[in-house]
Every structure is written in C-alpha cells, then in structure tokens.
Amino acid sequence: MTSANDVQIQRGVGSSTNGAGAFGASINMNTAKLHEEAYGNVNLGTGSFNTFRRNVTFGSGLLNNKFTLDGRLSRITSDGYVDRGSADLNSYYLSGAYIGKRSSLRFNLFSGHEITYQAWNGIPASFVDDPEMRTFNSAGTAKEGEPYENEVDNYRQTHYQLLYDSELNPNWQLSWALHYTKGSGFFENYEGDANMASYSLSPVEIGGETIDASDLIQRRWLDNDFYGGIFTLQHQSTDKKATTTLGGGYNIYEGLHFGEVIWARFASESEWGDRYYENDATKNDFNIYAKLNYELAEGLNAYVDLQYRAVDYTFLGFNDQLENVTQDANLNFFNPKAGIWYQPNPKSEMYLSFAVANREPNRNDYTENPISVVPKPERLYNTELGYKWQNQKTAFGANLYYMSYQDQLVLNGQINDVGEYVRVNVDNSYRAGLELVAGIALSKQVRLDLNATFSDNKVKSFTEFIDQYDENFNWLGQQAIVRENTTLAFSPSVISGADLSWEAVQEARQQLTFNLTGKYVGRQYIDNSGDKSNALDPYFFSDIGVRYSVQTKDLKDISLRLLVRNITDNLYETNAWSYRYQFGNDTLVDQGFYPQAGINYLLGLSVSF
Numbered sequence: 008m009t010s011a012n013d014v015q016i017q018r019g020v021g022s023s024t025n026g027a028g029a030f031g032a033s034i035n036m037n038t039a040k041l042h043e044e045a046y047g048n049v050n051l052g053t054g055s056f057n058t059f060r061r062n063v064t065f066g067s068g069l070l071n072n073k074f075t076l077d078g079r080l081s082r083i084t085s086d087g088y089v090d091r092g093s094a095d096l097n098s099y100y101l102s103g104a105y106i107g108k109r110s111s112l113r114f115n116l117f118s119g120h121e122i123t124y125q126a127w128n129g130i131p132a133s134f135v136d137d138p139e140m141r142t143f144n145s146a147g148t149a150k151e152g153e154p155y156e157n158e159v160d161n162y163r164q165t166h167y168q169l170l171y172d173s174e175l176n177p178n179w180q181l182s183w184a185l186h187y188t189k190g191s192g193f194f195e196n197y198e199g200d201a202n203m204a205s206y207s208l209s210p211v212e213i214g215g216e217t218i219d220a221s222d223l224i225q226r227r228w229l230d231n232d233f234y235g236g237i238f239t240l241q242h243q244s245t246d247k248k249a250t251t252t253l254g255g256g257y258n259i260y261e262g263l264h265f266g267e268v269i270w271a272r273f274a275s276e277s278e279w280g281d282r283y284y285e286n287d288a289t290k291n292d293f294n295i296y297a298k299l300n301y302e303l304a305e306g307l308n309a310y311v312d313l314q315y316r317a318v319d320y321t322f323l324g325f326n327d328q329l330e331n332v333t334q335d336a337n338l339n340f341f342n343p344k345a346g347i348w349y350q351p352n353p354k355s356e357m358y359l360s361f362a363v364a365n366r367e368p369n370r371n372d373y374t375e376n377p378i379s380v381v382p383k384p385e386r387l388y389n390t391e392l393g394y395k396w397q398n399q400k401t402a403f404g405a406n407l408y409y410m411s412y413q414d415q416l417v418l419n420g421q422i423n424d425v426g427e428y429v430r431v432n433v434d435n436s437y438r439a440g441l442e443l444v445a446g447i448a449l450s451k452q453v454r455l456d457l458n459a460t461f462s463d464n465k466v467k468s469f470t471e472f473i474d475q476y477d478e479n480f481n482w483l484g485q486q487a488i489v490r491e492n493t494t495l496a497f498s499p500s501v502i503s504g505a506d507l508s509w510e511a512v513q514e515a516r517q518q519l520t521f522n523l524t525g526k527y528v529g530r531q532y533i534d535n536s537g538d539k540s541n542a543l544d545p546y547f548f549s550d551i552g553v554r555y556s557v558q559t560k561d562l563k564d565i566s567l568r569l570l571v572r573n574i575t576d577n578l579y580e581t582n583a584w585s586y587r588y589q590f591g592n593d594t595l596v597d598q599g600f601y602p603q604a605g606i607n608y609l610l611g612l613s614v615s616f
Contacts, residue, residue, distance in 0.1 A: 129599025162192025
C-alpha cells in the first residue's frame with residue numbers, strides 16, 4: 008500500500024470505469040501520483056512477534072518538465088501470532104513517465120514475493136478460550152518429531168503496465184492501457200502414510216511385502232499469465248451538461264495447475280519432475296460499455312451505464328463417465344446501471360441507483376462438476392438510496408441498499424461423482440441494510456467519526472447435504488436437509504466503528520496526534536444452515552495510535568508512530584470453517600477457528616527528504 012496514491016472500497020455493483028464492473032464489491036487503487044520535486048523516504052518499523060518492516064521510496068521529480076521516475080523497495084518479516092505462522096514478504100515498484108502538454112505515457116513495473124508458513128487449518132473450538140492453545144498450528148505435524156520446516160506457501164507475482172492519457176481537444180479525452188501479469192508459485196506439504204496411488208506412485212515390493220503407502224512431500228503449483236488491454240474515450244459537451252464515455256477491454260487468463268512429489272520414502276519408479284495431476288485453463292474476457300451523465304437541471308444529474316460482456320472458458324474437466332475431457336463454456340452478459348443524483352443546496356445531496364450485474368462461475372465450479380451438472384451464472388439486482396448532509400463542523404450520511412441474488416453459488420455440502428465438494432445455485436437470496444456514517448468536530452483539535460451497518464442477509468431456501476457414517480466410520484452416503492430463510496454465511500447483521508482523533512499539537516513545524524478507534528462485528532454463521540452453535544461470536548476490539556512529526560531545515564519530515572492494537576486484550580476470532588456430518592445416530596460438526604492476537608504493538612519511524 009506504500010505506493011498507492013488513493014484507495015477506494017465500494018460495496019455493491021461497481022461501475023464500468025476500468026472494464027468489467029464488480030459483482031458484490033470492488034477495490035480501486037491509484038498509483039499514478041505526479042511528484043514535481045525530487046524526494047526520498049525511509050520507513051522502518053518493528054513490533055510484536057518479531058515483526059520488522061522496512062521500505063525505501065524515491066523519486067526524481069519532474070526532469071526537463073517532461074520525465075519522472077519513482078520507485079520503492081520493501082520487505083516485511085514476522086514470526087506471526089500463530090505457531091510457525093511466519094511471513095517473509097518483499098516487493099518493489101518502479102514507474103517512469105513522460106508528461107507532455109496534453110498527454111502522458113507511463114510504464115509501471117511492480118512485483119511481490121511471499122513465503123508464508125501455512126496456518127490455514129485453524130484451531131478446534133476447545134482451544135479458543137485457552138490462551139496457551141490459541142496459537143496451536145497443526146500444519147507440518149504429519150511429520151514425526153519436529154514439524155516439517157518447509158510447510159509453506161511460496162508465490163511471486165509481477166505486473167507490467169503501460170498507460171496512456173491524452174486530451175485530444177478541450178472536449179475529448181482518450182485513455183488506454185496494456186497490461187501483463189506473471190504469477191508462479193506453489194504450496195508444499197508433508198503427507199504422512201499417504202496412499203501412493205493418489206500420487207501416481209506404483210506400489211513397491213520390499214522383503215516380499217507390498218508397500219502401497221508412503222510418507223512424501225508434495226508441491227502443488229500454479230503457473231499463470233494474465234494480459235490484455237482496456238480503453239476509454241470520453242466526450243464532454245460544450246455546455247458541460249453531458250459527459251459521454253465509451254470504453255471496453257479484452258483480457259486473457261491462462262492458468263496451469265499441476266502437482267509434483269519432490270520426495271517419497273518409497274519412491275517407486277517415479278522421476279524428479281513427474282506430475283501426478285495437471286489441469287490447464289484459459290479464460291477470454293471481452294467487454295464494451297457506454298455511459299452517459301447528463302445535467303437535467305441545476306443540481307440534478309442522471310446517468311446511464313450499459314455494458315456488454317462475453318466470457319469464454321476452456322478447461323480440462325470430466326464427463327459423466329469420469330473421463331478427463333476438454334470443455335468450453337461461452338457466456339454473454341448485459342449489465343445495465345442507472346441512477347439519479349440531486350443536490351438541493353450546497354450542504355445536502357440525495358441519490359438513487361439501480362444496477363444489474365452478472366458473474367460467471369469460477370474455474371472450480373466447472374472442473375469439479377460433470378458436464379451434465381453445469382452451474383448457472385449468478386445475477387445480482389442492486390438498489391441504492393442515499394442521503395448526505397454536511398456543514399463546517401458536522402457530516403452525516405445514510406444509505407439504504409437491497410441486493411437481490413438469483414442463482415447465487417454456495418457450498419451446501421453436496422459432493423460430485425469423484426467426492427469433491429461443489430458449489431450449487433440457490434434460487435433466491437438477498438442482502439438488505441442501512442449504512443450510517445457521521446462525523447463531528449467537537450473542537451478545533453478533536454474530531455469524532457462514527458459508522459454503522461444494520462443488515463439482513465438471507466437464503467430463502469436451499470438443500471443442505473451432510474455425510475453419513477456408521478459406528479465404524481464407514482461412509483454410507485448423504486442426507487438431504489431443506490433449510491428455509493437462513494442467514495448467509497459470514498454476514499453479520501451489525502457492524503459498527505468509531506474513531507476519535509485529537510490533534511494535541513498543530514504547529515507549523517511539528518504535529519502530535521492521538522487516535523482511538525474501535526470496531527464491533529456481530530454474530531457470523533460459519534455456514535448457511537442458520538445453526539447458532541456453528542457461528543463466530545460477536546467481537547469488539549480497540550486500537551490506540553500516536554503520531555509525532557517534526558520538520559527541520561534539512562529534512563521535510565521526521566515521523567514517529569506507535570500503534571497499540573487490541574488494547575483491551577480481547578480474545579476473538581474473525582474466520583472459521585466447519586464440516587457437518589452424521590455419525591451413527593448423532594449429528595456432529597467439526598470446526599476450525601482462526602484466532603486473532605491479543606494486545607500487540609507496531610512502532611515506526613519515517614524520514615522524508
């Protein structure tokens with residue numbers, strides 16, 4: 008985030024600004040900030056769990072009034088809160104630009120590499136309230152003795168971007184961008200007493216005994232390429248009342264998934280580099296859109312956004328006879344959006360919008376379903392009604408939303424013909440809520456900001472499937488349970504937050520600011536069953552931050568920051584998984600929770616010149 012100029016997070020259907028609009032939410036980041044003067048910045052940070060953060064940013068400023076060069080080098084290392092949950096992250100960013108009188112051409116190159124020890128298994132419910140066991144990590148423990156030291160996720164992604172902007176004349180603007188992203192990496196696991204046939208290893212004969220299980224180490228790889236281009240052509244009428252935009256893009260994703268056994272105690276006749284599975288997929292994504300924003304009267308504006316999108320999937324899946332076959336899916340979507348915005352006076356504004364968005368099933372939805380059970384695309388109808396008011400000291404906003412889903416894809420416990428869990432379409436589900444934000448300047452130095460969301464998130468009806476086992480844990484099949492009007496998983500009905508800031512010192516050359524923040528998240532169900540015993544408890548945490556900065560003759564800024572997180576040392580969990588099954592005459596639920604750290608701190612020093 009160091010290289011980001013601004014970040015926008017938006018719930019609901021996104022606009023078609025940069026191509027295919029978002030389905031349920033979007034994050035937009037802008038890195039193209041122009042620095043006219045040369046600069047440099049060094050950031051150092053340390054904190055709990057042996058966390059160490061360092062980065063250097065620099066820029067040439069505007070050279071000959073035409074050229075700029077900006078860059079960043081970063082590294083973060085940490086032992087992590089969870090046992091062995093270490094992280095080693097490094098990245099770089101380079102950006103060069105030509106700035107003309109009416110046009111600019113910029114090239115961005117940035118890359119990141121992460122090596123993180125796996126901690127995705129979670130902890131059982133019985134460990135949640137035990138301070139000594141909350142950090143337990145089962146990853147790597149399949150190895151006898153000490154846990155396997157390289158049970159890691161190792162991935163690198165590199166982005167290349169070429170961006171062009173031009174003011175053709177006072178009424179016309181043209182922008183286009185070309186991009187290429189290369190990603191490659193793997194996660195590695197030690198498997199104890201694994202079935203050799205599952206890894207394409209032949210049994211071996213030792214001393215007259217047939218060995219068909221072996222300890223082994225596997226790597227599952229992802230090698231992907233993503234490339235394409237987007238464009239926008241914008242026209243503003245001479246009277247400034249109408250703005251018309253034509254845009255679109257074409258992107259291609261090529262993803263290769265494969266697995267290798269890099270060591271086995273009984274290696275059979277395998278060779279280094281042999282792949283026990285391989286699955287290739289290609290996705291072509293084309294879209295074109297037209298938008299019109301028109302001033303109907305003073306303070307009254309309306310917009311229309313019409314988008315056509317075509318998606319083509321080619322992938323290796325399986326048919327009804329469980330044979331691997333190349334498949335192809337061609338999908339066409341029409342995504343209309345419209346809205347109206349009214350500003351009766353400088354202090355207040357109102358808006359109403361309606362949007363339709365369609366989303367294709369993902370790769371796994373296709374590859375894990377036979378041809379006869381093709382998942383349907385999801386469709387979302389999103390209505391928003393909002394009001395904002397502000398004066399010099401106070402601001403208030405309210406937004407009502409209703410998001411109606413058709414054929415939403417959810418996990419319901421059902422398995423396919425080869426035993427994999429699959430997502431299925433549910434006919435109707437919805438999210439409805441009220442979002443509130445408010446801010447008030449309590450004095451010249453003290454400000455309070457508040458936000459809250461109250462929502463209802465429901466699946467009207469779906470069928471859940473749970474596995475059945477006898478007393479000897481032999482699988483008997485699945486039982487179907489019809490669920491009516493249950494809460495969508497991981498959808499709290501109440502979320503709220505507060506931020507109290509105090510500018511204790513605000514002078515020309517030095518500033519001292521204190522921040523106290525708090526966040527509350529209501530109950531979240533772990534699955535779509537509506538079972539209150541299978542839920543994350545509501546939680547609250549509060550952070551306090553202090554920032555002191557001073558300017559000198561030689562340095563633009565020296566800043567010292569301290570952030571103390573979870574100052575009340577609350578024990579809480581933000582995510583979980585569950586598996587519901589029937590064992591004999593009992594219905595049981597296995598769970599894994601992801602605990603968050605108690606009180607912890609980050610201390611940072613920043614020097615700008």
